[in-house]
Amino acid sequence: VVEQLLMDSNANQAIICDNLRKVYPGKDGNPDKLAVRGLSLALPKGQCFGMLGPNGAGKTSFISMMVGLTKPTSGTAYAHGMDIRMDMDDIYTNMGVCPQHDLLWETLTGKEHLFFYARLKNLKGAALVKAVNDSLKSVTLFHGGVGDKQVGKYSGGMKRRLSVAISLIGDPKVVYMDEPSTGLDPASRNNLWNIVKEAKRNRAIILTTHSMEEAEVLCDRLGIFVDGEFQCLGNPKEVYISFLNLKYYCSNTSKIIYHCNAIQLKARYGGAYIFTVTTPPEQESEIEQLVHRLSPSANKIYNLSGTQKFELPKQEVRIADVFHAVERAKSRLSIHAWGLVDTTLEDVFIKVAKGAPVFNDVA
Incomplete structure (x- = not known):
């Protein structure tokens, strides 16, 4: 599918990953670490794609390549037709990022953070002030003068909400969110979900998470990412029943990896x-x-x-x-x-992450 889209100059895809691969060289006699194994993915505008996977699966390595923090070992990706290997300066003007760990200045206020990032997106005058105030309101940091307090006095959940607001300031067309709801209480988390659901209407969002509930609420499509590659892809609202033509083989490390010629996802939450x-x-x-x-x-x-x-x-x-x-x-x-x-989506995720088929030959 990705190869066909790359040949189609009119393809309406916000993000296209073409055989993206990342290898970290081994040090002190340790072998090389293959973090992302030839990932190919297409994501249209208006869709939120969720990446589920255990710690160390390669999700953050993938995000780091997409936002320009690290360069791919091979392959590439395109954001609105711009190549991440050569056009990152142009991509930055239309990109938002909520990293896994908050990157904030303790001595600046929440409002000052948003003014800073909004100016980077070329917002000025009344549009700048409105965008900053709307962002603070959307993440419930506006009332009570919270936005005027130094970030060093924020709780962990408040910092997380500010990071999400930063990722959406300036109307970016592509947004990457790495575990955005980490550390949030249930009320703040639900509020954040509403923000993301509204935000995805006119942009593409790639979101990594460990929360099965978050994945079901926010994501139009899901991929379970294990050991650097997708083990399955599907719609979270029709969840996982069957692997058709399931095959498996043993790698050099004798780890069993399951490959599906076709994956059919139907009947809510399993078979x-x-x-x-x-x-x-x-x-x-x-x-x-x-x-x-x-x-x-x-x-x-x-x-x-x-x-x-x-x-x-x-x-x-x-x-x-x-x-x-x-x-x-x-x-x-x-x-x-x-x-x-x-069966819950969490049950499905645990089984796939362990490298086992969910059900045997269910058609």
Whole structure:
């Protein structure tokens, strides 16, 4: 897809990454570190793309290349048609960045930060003052004179909100946010999400996060990034059921990496229900038999002191059947508690990040 878009001069893509690769040379006898393994990605205007992945997966290395902090080892990327290898000075005028760690001056106020960055985006006069005040209001740093306080007196959450405001000042067309909600309380986080949802209407946003909830709320598309490459891509609102034509191979380090010829994401949050039930420990085997009568392919994923948790493939079981079976079993078993829930995006992420397929051959 990326190769076709690169050949199309009329392609309406805000960001195109073409086989982007980053290798950090080894030092003191250590081997080279391959941080990003040939990443290709296209992102249109008006879309927020989320990158999920464990620490050390290469997400921040990717962002660092895109914002010009480090140069790619090979490959390149384009922001509104401008090459990150040669046109970064022009790209900066249309780019916003919220880094993973706040880069702020402790002795400047929040308002002074925004004035500084807004002037870099060539804002002047009344437009400059309005942009700064609107930014402070959007991240709830305007009222009570908070914007006029030195940043050194801000809490961690206030600094994070200021960093997000800086990334959006001056109406940039491309924005990179590296874990933007880190350290925020629930109310501030929800407010921040509303800001990002509004901001993505006329720009492209690439966002890295560890929060599954944040990914679902903000992102139009998601990629789970593990060991320098995407393990899967999809729409978070139809989440993960199947790997079609799943193949795997062992690398030189004997680590299993799963490759999908096609990935189909459908049915909200996975292809299985999670059934949890608590009984006296001596009744565990009877519960297991009950579960396997409901779903022959059920998989026990947790067992401790009478509490058992099972994955029930959706194509084998109906919710009503589970309710009826549990009600009938209550007449002969001591069921202290039970529950049936959908697989969450977090469950999916953990499994993919560990290098394991989510479900076996579910079509």
